[in-house]
Amino acid sequence: MTNTLIIGGSSGMGLALARTMLADGMDVTIAGRSADRLAAAQAELAGHGQVRTVPADIGREQDVARLFDQVERVDHVAVTAADATGVYGRTAGIATTAARAIIDIKLLGAWLVGKYAAGRVTGSITYTSGINAYRPNGSNTIVAAANGALASLASGLALELAPVRVNVISPGWVDTPIWNQIGMDKQAAFADLAGRLPARRIGTPDDIARAFVSLIRNEYITATVLHVDGGHRLT
Numbered sequence: 052m053t054n055t056l057i058i059g060g061s062s063g064m065g066l067a068l069a070r071t072m073l074a075d076g077m078d079v080t081i082a083g084r085s086a087d088r089l090a091a092a093q094a095e096l097a098g099h100g101q102v103r104t105v106p107a108d109i110g111r112e113q114d115v116a117r118l119f120d121q122v123e124r125v126d127h128v129a130v131t132a133a134d135a136t137g138v139y140g141r142t143a144g145i146a147t148t149a150a151r152a153i154i155d156i157k158l159l160g161a162w163l164v165g166k167y168a169a170g171r172v173t174g175s176i177t178y179t180s181g182i183n184a185y186r187p188n189g190s191n192t193i194v195a196a197a198n199g200a201l202a203s204l205a206s207g208l209a210l211e212l213a214p215v216r217v218n219v220i221s222p223g224w225v226d227t228p229i230w231n232q233i234g235m236d237k238q239a240a241f242a243d244l245a246g247r248l249p250a251r252r253i254g255t256p257d258d259i260a261r262a263f264v265s266l267i268r269n270e271y272i273t274a275t276v277l278h279v280d281g282g283h284r285l286t
């Protein structure tokens with residue numbers, strides 16, 4: 052049976068991916084900081100297959116080391132972890148602690164996964180960046196920088212960890228709980244964007260889950276950024 056570790060699997064895109072992998076007969080391990088969120092996700096996924104939970108903060112090296120010790124060997128790793136608290140707004144108004152925190156989670160956390168994956172991951176690692184790396188809007192600069200750097204990280208790791216494949220998915224706007232941290236009027240923002248997107252709608256967690264599965268399955272894709280954004284880069 053194929054085992055997939057989803058760091059960020061207790062919510063949003065990661066939870067949708069867990070559901071999709073289970074439906075395909077694979078077992079999953081989901082990791083995140085909150086034991087309560089992990090337990091709620093495990094309960095939601097109950098009856099669909101084998102789900103293991105491991106509390107871990109991807110920004111803490113000891114947590115990532117312990118996580119990989121516990122899973123020992125894993126076929127695929129998907130990283131969807133992010134906490135957007137305090138990082139949206141003009142740069143002059145962003146606290147440096149918040150900027151460091153998002154770099155710790157999205158970039159250094161991703162690097163830590165690469166560091167501890169060697170010899171333990173056999174198939175692929177897929178990271179999640181985001182549209183703001185390619186279509187910045189003046190209110191998400193530090194997040195855009197962290198997301199953009201993931202493409203370089205994945206290319207380097209694709210060489211270092213080969214034949215393990217390392218890729219990045221760049222989602223557009225997707226309706227998930229992360230929007231509660233961003234402090235925008237979500238419904239108004241979604242309505243405005245949806246009409247301008249070539250896809251004419253906001254993304255769903257399942258749109259992204261299906262993209263993860265395609266990267267996990269296709270053994271000839273590595274060092275690639277897959278844009279799953281409904282054409283958002285063209286708006």
Ligand SMILES: NC(=O)c1ccc[n+]([C@@H]2O[C@H](COP(=O)([O-])OP(=O)(O)OC[C@H]3O[C@@H](n4cnc5c(N)ncnc54)[C@H](OP(=O)(O)O)[C@@H]3O)[C@@H](O)[C@H]2O)c1
Pocket residue numbers: 058059060061062063064065082083084085086088089107108109110130131132133134156179180181182183221222223224225226227228229230
């Ligand atoms: N939703 C969008 O519109 C959008 C657009 C572009 C890119 N993205 C990116 O897509 C990815 C998935 O986002 P989502 O929308 O699915 O968010 P979400 O619903 O808020 O889920 C985030 C997940 O990450 C976990 N997490 C947060 N910080 C963590 C940490 N330090 N260590 C381990 N786990 C952590 C959360 O659990 P805990 O809080 O319990 O740790 C949760 O399970 C993120 O990288 C985000 O930046 C999202």
